[in-house]
Amino acid sequence: MSQTRSRTVVVLAAGPGKRMNSTTPKTLHELLGRTMLGHVLAATGQVDAERTLVVVGVGAEQVSSHLAEIAPDATPVVQAEQRGTGHALRTALAAVPEASGTVLVLHGDTPLLHPETVRALVDTHETEGAAATLLAAVVDNPFGLGRVVRHRDGTLERIVEERDATAEQRAIREINAGVYAFDATLLRDALGKLNTDNGQGEEYLSDVPAALIGTGYEVRVHVTPQPTEALGCNDRAELAHLRRLLRERINTEWMRSGVTILDPATTWIDVTATVGRDAIIDQNTQLRGATAVGEGATVGPDVSLIDTVVEAGASVVRAHAVGSHIGPRAQVGPYASLRPASRLAAGAKVGTFVETKNAELGEGAKVGHQAYVGDATIGANANIGAGTIFVNYDGVAKHHTDVGEAAFVGCDTSLVAPVTVGDGAYVAAGSAITRDVPPGSLAVTRSPQRTIDGWVARRRPGTKAAKAAEAAEAAEAAETAPPTGSDTGDDAQEGPHR
Ligand code: UD1
């Protein structure tokens, strides 16, 4: 029977989220790679629904365009005035008069729900043939939430909201999670009869179970064994709390799958990121978006990777990378910044205080120290010396630089793009290269050195420099003088033959 029922999912996300104190609609606030709304929709992933509706209101345009991005099959339904959760659901159902069977309702601000729990709720609801089944949880701090009031025999009496509860009811720690499965026909009927006689003057969806019970129907309560999944988010302190809980959940899953996480408390892995077996994640590390860390790679400490692939055996230390690809056994950092489209082939190295952008490093190519590599292709085994700048911008447009295979670029060089350094070519330290360097040749652009003897003694007499120079001259004079008879063999190593 359960397989043949039509299912409609409705997510309520029209509320103002006043307590967030934000210009961003509440359900668009983010935790570990998804918005709250995104997490809630993901939690309905195992339900096999015929249609999904999302009730939007405050920030409707923003929420709808986000929805088009993350769940194009879901339909936004506008609730122009926020007259309560019951009114929100009534508005949604009015848009789909054909919907029958089961209606699954979730709130857009409960991002920790497990897809398994949601599916189990729908399954038991349908197999038991209940009029409604709601998800409840026993939590430590029920403040602000609807309480589950039961009869002595344990059956449900009603849900009472914080504002409308007696002191005795407020002591109840079993709360309404805001996830319900309803029989569509009975639900439509009950929603049509809701009143607004309550502390907020709103139509409460949480009044529907008692209404159904009052007309003789059975309402079941499904209590989750993992109460934190039912937690809602009404302000940013709660959001931070939920984010920490989600972080723990995600880290525990990765550790169970064979990842070493040295400091789970400071490791933040988005739900969208992946980590291979035997990877080691050191402290203060964030793996965000579509980041994928390969087997046996080492990442951290102090690393943020955004939409970045790190292949097997690579090492990334104290670095920030966006939209980049770090090949097998490549090394990055400490203190490196990889901007979008940086691609390191196997065994390549981007070292300390190096910034790259739209740059391809061939196998084994090395940029070890203090360099900027923008808009470049660097051949396999090329070596880029310390302080090299790829001068890619002429004030108007960006240009490309090619460095050939096994080329050697000396320290403190400017490669002024567009320019090519051929395979196996050398560039002398301190050069400013503006013309192509043919394969196998050496390019030098610096002016020859001029040395003016005795300049310091003449132009800076009496300075520390002059004194040091004088002492050096005296020592040299002593060394070149013939040995005196008083020399013993003991300090022979200090003698003139040194
Ligand atoms: C609600 C429940 C409470 C439950 C708690 C679980 C009611 C009256 N109370 O309280 O029993 O314990 O959720 O988290 O149902 N919304 C609309 N349109 C509206 C009003 C709200 O779409 O007119 C949406 C909100 O955007 C939100 C959800 O419904 O996503 C819940 O609203 P919220 O104001 O957060 O209700 P709570 O006070 O948390």
Ligand code: MG
């Ligand atoms: Mg809420």
